[in-house]
Amino acid sequence: MACFFQGMATPQDLENIMARIKLRDRAAFSxxxxxxxAKLFGVALRVLKDRAAAEDVLQEVFAKIWNKADRxxxxxxxxxxxxxxxxRNTAIDRLRASGPATEDVDEVLSLAxxxxxxxxxxxxxxxxxxxxxCLGELEADRAAAVRGVYLEGYxxxxxxxxxxxxxxxxxxxxxxxxMSLRECLAS
Amino acid sequence: MPGVLTSRFDISPEMxxxxxxxxxxxMSSETRAAFETRLTDEPALVEEVRAWEAYFATMADIExxxxxxxxxxxxxxxxxxxxxxxxxxxxxAQSIWEKVSFWxxxxxxxxxxxxxxxxxxxxxxxxxxxxxxxxxxPETGIPAGTILMTHLxxxxxxxxxxxxxxEPSGQLQVRRVxxxxxxxxxxxxxxxxxxxxxxxxxxxxxxxxxxxxPDPQIAQLFEVGAAxxxxxxxxxxxxxxxxxxxxxxxxTLVAL
Numbered sequence: 180m181a182c183f184f185q186g187m188a189t190p191q192d193l194e195n196i197m198a199r200i201k202l203r204d205r206a207a208f209s210x211x212x213x214x215x216x217a218k219l220f221g222v223a224l225r226v227l228k229d230r231a232a233a234e235d236v237l238q239e240v241f242a243k244i245w246n247k248a249d250r251x252x253x254x255x256x257x258x259x260x261x262x263x264x265x266x267r268n269t270a271i272d273r274l275r276a277s278g279p280a281t282e283d284v285d286e287v288l289s290l291a292x293x294x295x296x297x298x299x300x301x302x303x304x305x306x307x308x309x310x311x312x313c314l315g316e317l318e319a320d321r322a323a324a325v326r327g328v329y330l331e332g333y334x335x336x337x338x339x340x341x342x343x344x345x346x347x348x349x350x351x352x353x354x355x356x357x358m359s360l361r362e363c364l365a366s
Numbered sequence: 367m368p369g370v371l372t373s374r375f376d377i378s379p380e381m382x383x384x385x386x387x388x389x390x391x392x393m394s395s396e397t398r399a400a401f402e403t404r405l406t407d408e409p410a411l412v413e414e415v416r417a418w419e420a421y422f423a424t425m426a427d428i429e430x431x432x433x434x435x436x437x438x439x440x441x442x443x444x445x446x447x448x449x450x451x452x453x454x455x456x457x458x459a460q461s462i463w464e465k466v467s468f469w470x471x472x473x474x475x476x477x478x479x480x481x482x483x484x485x486x487x488x489x490x491x492x493x494x495x496x497x498x499x500x501x502x503x504p505e506t507g508i509p510a511g512t513i514l515m516t517h518l519x520x521x522x523x524x525x526x527x528x529x530x531x532x533e534p535s536g537q538l539q540v541r542r543v544x545x546x547x548x549x550x551x552x553x554x555x556x557x558x559x560x561x562x563x564x565x566x567x568x569x570x571x572x573x574x575x576x577x578x579x580p581d582p583q584i585a586q587l588f589e590v591g592a593a594x595x596x597x598x599x600x601x602x603x604x605x606x607x608x609x610x611x612x613x614x615x616x617x618t619l620v621a622l
Contacts, residue, residue, distance in 0.1 A: 216440070221430045256416065256420060288459065307424035310425045330425075330426060357383045363388070
């Protein structure tokens with residue numbers, strides 16, 4: 180049975196599990212599910228706000244993980260980044276069933292950029308946490324708009340309506356917010 | 367510490383923001399298609415996209431609460447990806463019982479009719495139920511010298527038919543009269559007495575006639591009304607000791 184309890188797996192544990200899943204190890208897949216399904220279900224629920232739809236998406240997400248495990252290493256992502264990106268994009272595709280798909284980059288690209296070394300990956304993972312700090316430097320409603328677009332899957336039009344500003348104004352806000360975030364993250 | 371976004375790559379802030387919008391999924395489909403064309407020949411842009419993916423996913427990892435999904439999701443997932451062997455065994459066991467109880471009644475009746483047509487006295491079996499009395503039930507235990515036989519009739523998706531006789535010595539003669547072996551699969555013969563679990567009698571051979579000498583403990587389980595069944599199994603027979611594959615043929619033992 181799964182030997183990792185929910186949320187207890189370290190990034191290194193997850194790396195090892197991903198390597199075993201790539202070799203079609205079903206026990207490893209079950210461990211990954213135990214370790215990460217609650218986080219990924221939380222992400223899907225946040226986007227969809229509907230348990231039945233989120234359950235469907237969670238199943239689809241783990242099927243993708245199993246079927247695309249060999250693609251994971253190419254991204255250079257940490258396991259949680261890869262898993263959450265798949266979960267978030269799959270949930271958003273469900274939300275906008277008729278709209279444009281938010282494919283994973285690897286759907287589009289055949290070229291593989293050189294992945295980072297483990298040291299670089301660790302540095303990157305630590306540094307990625309600065310996004311929260313940098314969001315804190317934006318005005319509160321602009322940070323909320325960025326979060327709304329990523330976590331709730333709002334379109335520009337929806338955030339514009341939410342904050343009662345014209346669509347083009349919202350586009351400008353968001354682009355300026357992303358520009359500020361980028362400067363903060365690069366500093 | 368240098369930022370992930372600019373430590374190795376040098377792209378304009380405008381392109382960086384486009385990469386972020388690509389990750390957020392806010393582009394129109396035309397803009398998106400054009401951006402994807404650029405991605406295929408600008409590795410630095412790919413890195414920018416991946417950096418934004420990592421930043422936003424990390425935000426979600428930190429800020430989104432875990433919610434335990436119901437167990438049915440994992441069950442459905444494993445059934446989708448791997449099939450569900452445990453459930454399949456239960457389903458076969460269930461289906462074998464349904465089929466046995468159906469065929470037990472039917473084949474007793476048809477065998478009795480066939481035997482009657484041959485002019486053999488089967489009056490004790492054919493006596494109608496006494497008014498208000500017990501229904502006719504097959505005898506249990508076998509008088510010395512009795513030969514038991516049955517025809518195993520194919521189930522819905524099967525063409526397999528066999529004739530089985532049990533000699534007074536306990537030896538079974540199993541003759542394939544219709545259908546064949548499936549390459550890479552085995553056919554296993556089971557005895558089902560009353561409500562007991564199926565007991566394996568062995569695997570059928572390639573030849574039309576298979577002779578089986580069950581162990582004495584198993585041989586003494588045979589009785590009128592007991593069922594025989596053939597299940598489809600992996601080479602070497604059921605790995606669990608119970609039928610795991612489809613039921614191919616079924617019949618109920620009668621005394622000759």
